[in-house]
Amino acid sequence: MNYARGVWHHPLLALHETSDFIVVDRGGDGHNCDEQVLPGTWLLTQAGIDRALAGKAARVA
Structure with missing residues (x-):
């Protein structure tokens, strides 16, 4: 385990x-x-994540 400051500790599991x-x-x-x-x-x-990221990239360009 790593509990160093500024490190994400993965507290949630499905x-x-x-x-x-x-x-x-x-x-x-x-x-x-x-x-x-x-x-x-x-x-x-x-697919939803890909669409959201594509829309964000289009707004930035």
Whole structure:
């Protein structure tokens, strides 16, 4: 185990087929471990992630 300052410690594990959390790691100043409650049910897929990233890249270009 590594508990060094500034190192992400992997505190969440999906132990069943369905899990009710998502971990978003980001860089930069400020808090990087904020817990949020999301309304409703969300389904995160690789295709959805790819579309979101493509849209972000288009806005930056």
